[in-house]
Amino acid sequence: MSAKSEDLRRKARSDYVYRRMMLSTIAIAYGKSEATIGRWKKAAREQGDDWDKARTAHVIAGEGVEVVVSSVVEDFMIQAQSILDEIKDGSHTTSEKVTMLVSLSDAMTKMAASAKRFAPKVSELGVAQDVMAKLLDFVREEFPRHSSAILEIIEPFGERLSEIYAT
Numbered sequence: 001m002s003a004k005s006e007d008l009r010r011k012a013r014s015d016y017v018y019r020r021m022m023l024s025t026i027a028i029a030y031g032k033s034e035a036t037i038g039r040w041k042k043a044a045r046e047q048g049d050d051w052d053k054a055r056t057a058h059v060i061a062g063e064g065v066e067v068v069v070s071s072v073v074e075d076f077m078i079q080a081q082s083i084l085d086e087i088k089d090g091s092h093t094t095s096e097k098v099t100m101l102v103s104l105s106d107a108m109t110k111m112a113a114s115a116k117r118f119a120p121k122v123s124e125l126g127v128a129q130d131v132m133a134k135l136l137d138f139v140r141e142e143f144p145r146h147s148s149a150i151l152e153i154i155e156p157f158g159e160r161l162s163e164i165y166a167t
Contacts, residue, residue, distance in 0.1 A: 009044075012026050012032075012037055012040060013040075013041075013044065013049075013051055013054075016041070016051050016055060017051055017055045019159075020055065020071070022133075023037045023038055023041070025151065025155070028140075028147060028151055029151060056071065069115050070115075070162075072115075073111060073115050076111050080104060080107075083104050086100075087100050128161045129158065132154055132158055132161070135150070136150060136151065136154055
């Protein structure tokens with residue numbers, strides 16, 4: 001692997017672990033596909049460098065319970081989306097789909113209640129982050145030439161939102 005490629009992987013890891021950027025955001029920032037960043041992350045894990053564990057350790061060490069709860073909720077929602085995709089695209093019977101949806105709904109209700117108890121600002125931050133993600137998707141689809149500009153703005157604004165809602 002070239003030194004330039006290795007440097008890019010290190011920067012992507014740093015953005016993922018320390019800045020808590022999404023893989024899609026990192027991909028845009030470095031002009032790579034999200035799949036490529038995902039492969040880098042997977043390869044690192046196979047070599048003993050688990051980006052997710054490093055990210056969690058960094059959060060716990062430096063940012064307190066609000067951020068930890070936020071991270072757990074974010075990870076849960078990623079898993080929930082995977083389950084919804086499986087329900088939609090999988091070859092399950094209607095009965096199995098209903099059972100999966102009921103279980104997911106129950107888990108989401110419990111997750112939301114727990115998050116609210118531990119960190120009441122998390123739900124507000126979650127809505128704000130969701131709106132930002134939807135804005136980024138909208139710009140990518142409707143105004144692709146402005147993607148890098150909106151990304152340049154959204155990243156620091158996301159950090160500001162985290163500060164606002166974590167206090």
